[in-house]
Amino acid sequence: MAKAKTDVERCKACGLCMHNCKKGALTMTDHINSRGYKTILLDEETCIGCGICYTVCPDGVFEIVE
Amino acid sequence: MAKTKKIPNLCNYAMFCAGCGHGVLVRLICECLEELGQEKNVIAAIGVGCSCHLKSGINCDLVQSPHGRAAAVATGIRRAEPDKIVFTYQGDGDAYNIGLAETLNAAYRNENICVFTVNNGNFGMTGGQMAWTTMPGQKTATSPRGRNIELTGIPIKIPELVSYSFKPAYVARGAVTTPAEIKRLKGYIMNAFQAQMNKEGYSLVEVMSTCPTNWGMDPIVAQKRLIEDVIPYYELGEFKKRGE
Ligand SMILES: Cc1ncc(C[n+]2csc(CCOP(=O)(O)OP(=O)(O)O)c2C)c(N)n1
Ligand code: SF4
Numbered sequence: 001m002a003k004a005k006t007d008v009e010r011c012k013a014c015g016l017c018m019h020n021c022k023k024g025a026l027t028m029t030d031h032i033n034s035r036g037y038k039t040i041l042l043d044e045e046t047c048i049g050c051g052i053c054y055t056v057c058p059d060g061v062f063e064i065v066e
Numbered sequence: 067m068a069k070t071k072k073i074p075n076l077c078n079y080a081m082f083c084a085g086c087g088h089g090v091l092v093r094l095i096c097e098c099l100e101e102l103g104q105e106k107n108v109i110a111a112i113g114v115g116c117s118c119h120l121k122s123g124i125n126c127d128l129v130q131s132p133h134g135r136a137a138a139v140a141t142g143i144r145r146a147e148p149d150k151i152v153f154t155y156q157g158d159g160d161a162y163n164i165g166l167a168e169t170l171n172a173a174y175r176n177e178n179i180c181v182f183t184v185n186n187g188n189f190g191m192t193g194g195q196m197a198w199t200t201m202p203g204q205k206t207a208t209s210p211r212g213r214n215i216e217l218t219g220i221p222i223k224i225p226e227l228v229s230y231s232f233k234p235a236y237v238a239r240g241a242v243t244t245p246a247e248i249k250r251l252k253g254y255i256m257n258a259f260q261a262q263m264n265k266e267g268y269s270l271v272e273v274m275s276t277c278p279t280n281w282g283m284d285p286i287v288a289q290k291r292l293i294e295d296v297i298p299y300y301e302l303g304e305f306k307k308r309g310e
Pocket of ligand 2: 083
């Protein structure tokens, strides 16, 4: 089944993915990436690979993989 | 079920603020160019403003235009390189204020170029000054009591002006808001590039976007404002369809 895969080094913690994810598979963490931004965390179990996060993310954090 | 999705090779990490709509637009442009097999055959003319960050966001040949002059620069590129895909990437302040003459003259001549403008209702890079696209009553750095339209005119609608007054190939206004709206916007961008490849002439796609930093809003609150307060004034859709 398709799932999202994240590259949190690109994340700027805007929260648009969390806001749009219908499954609630994304949460914000306190982890700070190398650019100084907080990052999101994906729960792979909950993710259905619908690709909404890929569509709305301005920073290319997501890919959808099989 | 769902298809796999990969960030286009043409697309790099771009230096926009968190939640800024520019980033999605850059990715959509890259996706369209790759799907059309044109990723190695493209030159962009960039405006001045946050649109300059296209330099970090895309791996293609670029010309940095003087402020507002991207449509004139693109015209020059078109004359020198008849078979390249040529597009401009500009903000509303760049294309509709400072560069109003160049934007309208290129549309008037039906130059075979694509013009992409990001309408975020202010001059983003310089700190959120009032633009011709600023909403009535909206507070900005240069309209601290709210925009007075009696004094400064009403928010400008260039896609409507261009489609009703001239003979362009394709004109649309999309938005970086919901997933459905983003998919529609990709269709508009695709049409613009295809019109150019068929040598149909000028296309303009205006993109309604947030500027969370200068609106002083969280990205999600900024999207709510865009959908509820701004887009009702700036109607979305195709104003000039191809072949009409
Ligand atoms: C000739 C000239 N005048 C003024 C400026 C200052 N300036 C830089 S960016 C900018 C505004 C850009 O606004 P907009 O096109 O709306 O783009 P945004 O940053 O909102 O994406 C201005 C006025 C300049 N660089 N050159
Ligand atoms: S200032 Fe506004 S338009 Fe510029 S990158 Fe930041 S959010 Fe985007």
